[in-house]
Amino acid sequence: MKISEIQPIVLTSKEKGAATWASSMILVKLVTSNGEIGYGEAVPTLRIISVYNAIKQVSKSYVGKEVEDVEKNYHEWYKQDFYLGRSFESATSVSAIDIASWDILGKELGAPIYKLLGGKVRDKVPVYANGWYKDCVTPLDFAERAKEVMGRGYKAVKFDPFGEYFNWIDEMGLRESEERVKAVREALGEDAGILIEHHGRFNSKSSQLVAKRLEKYNPLFMEEPVHHEDVEGLKEYRERTNVRVALGERLVSLKEAYFYISQGLVDVLQPDITNIGGVTIAKKVVDIAEARDLEIAFHNAFGPIQNAVSIQVSATVNNLLMLENFYDWFPQWKRDLIGNVTPVEEGHVRVLEKPGIGVEVNEKLVDELKAEPEALDVKEEPVWVVGGTWKRYLK
């Protein structure tokens, strides 16, 4: 069936999420000539306006094409764009449209996406919690909140314990982050998964110091320990530390992912289906990672459509570690948007059996929350941290 229309829709509400970037969402609605509707989602962060506009541009390549030709359509845009491998905006646009295309493909065939990808290897996808530590500053704040999270049945938590340190870290910063991690480990016990998020904020020397201080708390992995583009720094980090490295949320193509996999720069790969190239490219990345015995933990930090498609794909991934999950810390409207059909139960999410990505979008709510794309304010606390954590507690 031919694609007749692609619409980017910005949703926002006064109710904020655990982080500024989580307070808006970019939905992509795809309509075919027989009136079938599919949904995708693109990455918001500080680029709402540019992503919104990029979707309009990428749509010019997709409208009029057969929606089922996901492979061909992706590669047509790859050929046309020239900058796709270097443009996050282009990558997230083509990814969102690809997800919406798979949603329609599933609906046409009456099958959830997992069935079109080789079937599921699990009925419930294990998830870890992120977004749970809003306003946590002291070690006690983190420990108490982490205990509440585990009380809900989660088996693993991710958090960024580095407060306002950026690029480099001094003794006080090392002590602060160590105390926070130590408090969480002591509160949760030895079996809990502790995932340390660095948000790519450090130079290599500083993140090596961090690794030496934190490895005794047995983190499951260290995420983005160095600045994203600092490949040399990452190599040095790999040579000089013994911790497991996770990364992948900023990868925008198959070949970029292949580089990190083939160079042995990562242990746990975190592709994001909303910017790696949709379902079409995510599946290839996962297969290459499996060949190198890497584990997969899809990055999943934005909205309920990303979450729904990530659950579908995760169901099929043999080498899955866990799926990231913000669901319990979404603003309520994000859960309402899909009728709250993907709750987390005992640290798992059930794989949905409905066709496509498995969820129905509440169109009435979409109309209510629809907004013009607007530039976000830039404040002292960067948008990529969980709100209220860009602080020190030692003076």
Ligand SMILES: O=C(O)[C@H](O)[C@@H](O)[C@H](O)[C@H](O)CO
């Ligand atoms: O691993 C993660 O979930 C991410 O690093 C988030 O914490 C980011 O802040 C967000 O994706 C901003 O783009």
Ligand SMILES: [Mg+2]
């Ligand atoms: Mg991250």
